[in-house]
Amino acid sequence: MNTASTLYQKHKATIDAALVALSTRGYYTPYPESPKAYAEDGDLKGKAYISAVMNNNFNELLQGEAESWVGEEISPFLQLGIGVKYPNVSINTYVTKAHDAQKNWANTDIYTRAGILVEALQRISNRFFDITYATMHTTGQAYMMSFQASGPHSNDRALEAVITGFKEITSIATETDWIKPMGKFDLKLKKNWKAIGKGIGLVIGCSTFPVWNTVPALFANLITGNASIIKPHPKAILPIAIVVAEIQKVLAEQNVNPCVVQLAADTPDAPITKQLAEHAAIKLVDYTGNSEFGNYIESLNKTVFTEKAGVNSIILDSVSDAKAVFGNIAFSACLYSGQMCTAPQNIFVPENGIKTADGVLSYDEVVSGICASITALVDNPKAGAGTLGAIQSEITLNRLKNVNTLGGEVVLASKTIVNEEFKDARIATPAVIRISENEYNSFNKECFGPIVFVIKTASTANSIALAQKLAEEKGAITCGAYTTDEQTMHTIEQAMNSVFTPVSFNFTGAAFINSHAAFSDFHVTGGNAAGNASLTTTEFIVKRFVWVGNRFA
Amino acid sequence: MNTASTLYQKHKATIDAALVALSTRGYYTPYPESPKAYAEDGDLKGKAYISAVMNNNFNELLQGEAESWVGEEISPFLQLGIGVKYPNVSINTYVTKAHDAQKNWANTDIYTRAGILVEALQRISNRFFDITYATMHTTGQAYMMSFQASGPHSNDRALEAVITGFKEITSIATETDWIKPMGKFDLKLKKNWKAIGKGIGLVIGCSTFPVWNTVPALFANLITGNASIIKPHPKAILPIAIVVAEIQKVLAEQNVNPCVVQLAADTPDAPITKQLAEHAAIKLVDYTGNSEFGNYIESLNKTVFTEKAGVNSIILDSVSDAKAVFGNIAFSACLYSGQMCTAPQNIFVPENGIKTADGVLSYDEVVSGICASITALVDNPKAGAGTLGAIQSEITLNRLKNVNTLGGEVVLASKTIVNEEFKDARIATPAVIRISENEYNSFNKECFGPIVFVIKTASTANSIALAQKLAEEKGAITCGAYTTDEQTMHTIEQAMNSVFTPVSFNFTGAAFINSHAAFSDFHVTGGNAAGNASLTTTEFIVKRFVWVGNRFA
Secondary structure, eight states, X not given: OOXXXXXXXXXXXXXXXXXXXXXXXXXXXXXXXXXXXXXXXXXXXXXXXXXXXXXXXXXXXXXXXXXXXXXXXXXXXXXXXXXXXXXEOOHHHHXXXXXHHHHHHHTSOHHHHHHHHHHHHHHHHTTHHHHHHHHHHHHOOOHHHHHHHHTHHHHHHHHHHHHHHHHXXXXXXXEEEEEEEOSSSEEEEXXXXXXXXXXXXXXXXXXXXXXXXXXXXXXXXXXXXXXXEEEOOTTSOHHHHHHHHHHHHHHHHTTOOGGGEEEOOXXXXXXOHHHHXXXXXXXXXXXXXXXXXXXXHHHSSSEEEEXXXXXXXXXXXXXXXXXHHHHHXXXXXXXXXXXXXXXXXXXXXXXXXXXXXXXXXXXXXXXXXXXXXXXXXXXXXXXXXXXXXXXXXXXXXXHHXXXXXXXXXXXXXOOOOOOSSOXXXXXXXXXXXXXXXXXXXXXXXXXXXXXXXXXXXXXXXXXXXXXXXXXXXXXXXXXEEEOSOHHHHHHHHHHHHXXXXXXXXXXXXXOOTTOOOTTTOOBSOSXXXXXXXXXXXXXXXXXXXXXXXXXXX | OOTTOHHXXXXXXXXXXXXXXXXXXXXXXXXXXXXXXXXXXXXXXXHXXXXXXXXXXXXXXXXXXXXXXXXXXXXXXXXXXXXXXXXXXXXXXXXXXHHHHHHHHHTSOHHHHHHHHHHHHHHHHTTHHHHHHHHHHHHOOOHHHHHHHHTHHHHHHHHHHHHHHHHHHTSSOSEEEEEEEOSSSEEEEEEEEEEEEOSEEEEEOOSSOTTTTTHHHHHHHHHTTOOEEEEOXXXXXXXXXHHHHHHHHHHHHTTOOGGGEEEOOOBTTXXXXXXXXXXXXXXXXXXXXXXXXXXXXXXXXXXXXXXXXOOOEEEEOBOSOXXXXXXXHHHXXXXXXXXXXXXXXXXXXXXXXXXXXXXXXXXXXXXXXXXXXXXXXXXXXXXXXXXXXXXXXXHHXXXXXXXXXXXXXXXXXXXXXXXXXXXXXXXXXXXXXXXXXXXXXXXXXXXXXXXXXEEEEXXXXXXXXXXXXXXXXXXXXXXXXXXXXXXXXXXXXXXXXXXXXXXXXXXXXXXXXXXXXXXXXXXXXXXXXXXXXXXXXXXXXXTTEEEEEEEEO
């Protein structure tokens, strides 16, 4: 046990506090979410960084000579290629380097590993502004979301994975004297226990949250002793490339083979994901993305962790302040143009309307209330552009263009608004569709992007049954519910929890169902079709290594 | 949180001590392994019990009316049917009852559940002698092994599962006030977290260790809130039937639906295992048995835990006291006639022999030394019958009859010996085969039962490489190694651990590679072909439930 590891000692206070937070699950972060908490010149330097790196080779990686340089990212704000190229080598070279690095990494003790990883997170936090601009110009997230989601919130999730692994691996003795009384004598054995990583991990990133959805798996792999290859989405490489580079630098400083983590970039026309995923030496695969590819990943005979599509519901039963509720829902639907896996899609409203402190609001009034709130938000020059960001992919935009074919009646059309900073930004505001519960086949699938169905049901009981059925059949990552009735609240909680879906009740103001905070909220439960893994349960960690014990007479 | 649960309070000292033992992994058990530690008249009552139950219906279960009565167990000691019949209902009835009971059980809190389960273990300990005779007359285990393996050692493993689950589920807050500073105000949410069982569990038992290999999964299911159906091997029902009955009695006393656990017995001619395993309502399957059926179980799209076949090796390099080593190996090979999943099969010896304190022993001398030790043990009238027990299955006996066809040269033939108490017992002593490492295809599979290969290799390096290759390709549950050289010890440890196989070094005297102690040794690592699960890692527990959190504004 090498608790004297310098970096472990340096970060011991953080590690100890995080260990407590893991259990108590109150608010916790060592990485403040406000840009103001960081270097005053950070933003300026970040702007300079993105200008400098565009149309250049990304040369910060320490993973050896490139065989070629690839990169086809496009900025949704500029609608131009950003021109950054990343080093590329053959599949076998990635795997061989990972294999060699794995041996080195496996021999570091858990304290050394934790120290290195928390140090890496600190270095990454020095690059938050660079990562922010890289995130904006790949995902289309607006500035503040880019900063928070790819910066502090990602670091929180990464730290959570490190600490969950640290807790588990330090949970049993590394060695002991086992003494069994046998009556006339004692049987004595020396024993040791080792947590041995399963092998090389592949982490497959997504286009919308290239850091947030990658680092939990990456840091989970690393703390459990597994070298990792990061295969980002070909349209969102730069943000995670910076993260990989910072980890590699810390590894190199500590005389550890930096190929413990490698970036494996590709392009849409020459994808390498399946070749990597199917390689015999890859033992762990983490994936975030569409369900079809996720199901393929799950069918591999490997240890796999997936986050796939889901259909998130909001159940409207009764509220005290309708305006506050509509405003909250509007923000959740508009935030990053509904391109969050936690965005609400289906809003269930009883045909007899909802009770409010000011009397009953009819279904029609609810529909128009939601539409009005969305319109007010997107048309607000101080808030619209910064909330919506830009549309990441053409596919999402095309879905919006065909919104009339989805069923129901489009009562609020999607439109574009002006982003003063980025005149060419690809922007689309949410479309709202009013529809009957009978048209189940219209709203029973994920329509990724800014599309909201307001579904008229016979009763709140029907709303609950539909939300439950959808979560069971199609998966759900989150569920919002508004009710002032305690029994109804209990019924909703039981129904949705039974299909392994968490519920957020009566959110208004600054609480949004989209947000899942590290060290408190689990993200995806792993219990329904939205994915088989959960950030960050013990299971997310312990499936990555094997306990082996030896005995010595 | 209902820490005031009466049974939890009653057993709190045990639970607390077991929680510590889980981490420290020194010797621990609340259930002494000597029969003398239990009721003086226990053995007499056990004998009376087995006499009374034979040729009768097993009527202790509290799972409702039988549709029919089935049972075809045969005593390997008497070579006669024991005539016990068990209640049988349709697959749908089992599942419906489990489903109803699950709802009830899921609503008990973790403290209540732990209290009930530890109380059940105490009740089971009052039946150890009954279970001993039931185990003898189904598995062929000799008296002392039946007592220890199906009694205290099983209870240890069951308790270990309960405590691992208790630790995990109590590891995070059940609710908290989450307060996030937002600058001008605090965002406050109330949150709760629930560990929700995945659904009904099926536990498929084996013929040789009907209790030991069933209760870890059963108690793991129960502590994590999952109703369970026990499908024992049709030839080894009675021991686990008693266990199920005792649990049901405690459940009923506590006003919990006793169908939280049900026994589903069948016969070899009308098996129900696949129907149960494939039923949509069964979410968890635990299985111990042959690899072919285990692979089928693993192919089900469910959460499955398997212990399959493996090939266990002993690597002989150098020893101080050869006679003590041969005696130890002989005992490991003879114990329960090699019908343990931890029995050694392949003994690797370099062609130049092994160093001892008295000079080098040639390969031939090692072979004859092992044979002599086996012969001395089986021919010892005070030890032979009690060590060997009886052969559980005709298949094992037939394998021995064809031992000449396995390859190599049979240098010690299997024979029968007299068991004074059971003249008709089905007994077979170990056969020893000398063979060259070149005949890999002869020894590269599990030959279940008392068959030992002593394999001549070019060097210890070859011995290690072969043991490693076998563990990787065919799986291994344990490995014994004898060396007086520190570097060789390190090499063996690294090589075998890299294929997720634990090593026991230089065992002599009362330490045997066959034994894996709860609260200390993991049983099966889950990392190689011998099975995908490990008793009792955190993974064995956490895959059985899903964390779901709710948030309240």
